[in-house]
Amino acid sequence: MQEQIMIKKSVIILVVGGLALSACATxxxxxxxxxxxxxxxxYTCREIAIEISKVEAFQKQVTDGTKTNSKSIAGVIGDLxxxxxxxxxxxxxxxxxxxxxxxxxxxxxxxxx
Numbered sequence: 489m490q491e492q493i494m495i496k497k498s499v500i501i502l503v504v505g506g507l508a509l510s511a512c513a514t515x516x517x518x519x520x521x522x523x524x525x526x527x528x529x530x531y532t533c534r535e536i537a538i539e540i541s542k543v544e545a546f547q548k549q550v551t552d553g554t555k556t557n558s559k560s561i562a563g564v565i566g567d568l569x570x571x572x573x574x575x576x577x578x579x580x581x582x583x584x585x586x587x588x589x590x591x592x593x594x595x596x597x598x599x600x601x
Contacts, residue, residue, distance in 0.1 A: 531593065
């Protein structure tokens with residue numbers, strides 16, 4: 489009887505431990521911040537072009553980061569990949585919003601494309 493209780497406790501500990509570790513396996517991409525008023529007012533066309541390049545590099549990093557690796561596998565085991573998908577979507581959403589702001593600012597300042 490005590491042996492069965494020990495087995496059940498061991499299984500519970502393994503499951504809880506596995507779930508805890510898989511939460512650490514979710515990829516983190518970071519976020520792009522919206523343009524501040526100071527940026528909108530002070531950026532030159534050259535600085536806008538540099539910022540657009542940074543956003544595009546971030547987008548590429550997010551896309552490249554979605555390739556399968558050990559963190560992807562661990563994340564899928566733990567949360568069926570939902571955490572990684574949500575993280576990727578949130579990162580892309582902030583990058584897309586910043587890129588649109590920069591493109592609008594570029595057009596508003598009559599910068600060459």
